[in-house]
Amino acid sequence: MTSSSSAQRNICGDLTPPATVQLCYENVNGSCVKAPYSPGPRLLLYLLFGSGAALAVLGNLLVMTSILHFKQLHSPANLLIASLACSDFLMGTMVMPFSMVRSVESCWYFGDSYCKFHSSFDGSFCYCSIFHLSFISIDRYVAVTDPLVYPTRFTVSVAGKCIAFSWLFAVIFSFSLLYTGVNEAGLEDLVSALSCVGGCQIAVNQSWVLIGFLLFFIPALVMITVYTKIFLIAKQQARKIESLSNRTAKSSDSYKDRVARRERKAATTLGVAVIAFLISWLPYYIDSIIDAFLGFITPTYVYEILVWIAYYNSALNPLIYAFFYPWFRKAIKLIVTGQVFIQNSSAMKLFQ
Template sequence: MSGDLTSPSAVQLCYENLNTSCIKTPYSPGPRLILYAVFGFGVVLAVFGNLLVMISILHFKQLYSPANFLVASLACADFLVGVTVMPFSMVRSVESCWYFGDSYCKFHSCFEGSFCYASIYHLCFISIDRYMAVTDPLIYPTKFTASVSGICIAFSWLFSIIYSFSLLYTGANEVGLEELVSALTCVGGCQIAVNQSWVLIDFLLFFVPMLVMVTVYSKIFLIAKQQARKIESMSNETAKSSESYKDRVAKRERKAAKTLGIAVIAFLISWLPYFIDSIIDAFLGFITPTYVYEILVWIAYYNSAMNPLIYAFFYPWFRKAIKLIVTGEVLRENSSIINLSLE
């Protein structure tokens, strides 16, 4: 990803007329075009893919459920990453300069943190929801109601936003790093330094829900395996008939758990290297090369584009909903009650 840089003898500045400008290290035209294409593709997927998820769930009444409202809210977090974070990071990553002002630099970092934590707490609550659905699919609708879903969504958003904005706007993240921050400060730069104490708290806020999700999904897959064996071992036709509805519901819930489990694994693979590198950086004097940081951050960003692809691959109802949206069928009267064949 390093590309061919311009000659070091010809020093370029982000703002040529300012002595306090950051040094610019642009890529040559070929790698530059490729990077814009790769990053731009991620932006388009994150924005339009998650927009399709939100429209599908909020438009088609058949998809109205507490669990799906959580999924729609998760898609909203990923959509906002695609709108407020990725396009600006794309320019910064390729041009090696920040051209969007100091104020938006801080907002950009706050949005990045807020939507990342919002995603992981949504996924954590979704994993708990799936556990309840798989363990007792018939009683589950009375336990995980719309109000419970609303509380989970409100907590995920409020906690994430309050934490991220409070940390960065109080300057608590820079305590003890004043000399480093002063040395890094230049016009056209957007570096946010986080001290050792807060980087550990950041990691714990990521690690604890991650641990919950891994534990819960491990239990879910063990239960699903036991249920599958039980169904296979049934030899009595009468028993099969009496259990058919429960088995069908259980099968649907297991499939949903599997799909969302894949989304969780994708999230962890995307964000875990970034958080580990943040800890290493904070304790070893911020030694990570810029290009390594950019690779890690874009792997994390690309997670926001992955969930719609996962849904499209595993959910026939989502593929049908996309077709109806793209062809304009959703604009017709009573389109919200179209049967998407969930069974």
């Protein structure tokens, strides 16, 4: 939940102001101090952060459109992927653009009300993503261990329950945390000291930082454990297939083998997505724990780097799907060229 720690290193207040002090709001008492970049780096940062937000929006919009439009992609597993893409899409539309202005301008210009909404959305979409990835890893485990029985176990109804839990829990936790004020218990002096006009200051105490970390770490541990088992099982299956010397036996198992290979490939692709998520978010969560218990020692520029590495994860998944899934590349081509507007285009075959 990136903005939950923005109070501890409010850019408006923890950088040494230049000789001529600039304020976020001129002629306003209690305005935060502004620490602007020079024009060159400022433009570069807008391009860097803006391209990340644009990629998150456009890439995930393509994922959602592909899965929802083409009937061949209407599977329980793909519904989870579409919902995950929705979370990343919303991160790109409702969080990243505002964080971009805050990071570059060193001020918050969107009002106190949206500050809390922004912080709540930030946490909601992050936790929603990790819950989705956890359910996807369990889905892949069932698919790889018993591919022929899998369709009867992981149904649309089961996928719907997983999606509902991921969204509801993430949203309720993040919004209730910030709107009840329990996150600021014991930090009243810090909040008062950091309060200024033009800052988005959301402080989170040690207890809730730890709870937030556990909500990240436990699903992450589940994913690591499940994918380790998946790849061990996949290795065993590959050895069994290679050891079959009887042609008849090979023929009788050919369909099962094809299904198993397909599920293993899907598991590999989504395993890469999980690794990318963990690499992106783990440094931020480790830093939040260190800061909460050691007195917020992280320099502002380090914090900003960690935040944007985490944000960029929302743009990574579509690139991973495009690299590993031929059907996604074909779907993108059909969407971009406008062929999805042809009658009965939803019935087009993207794979055999």
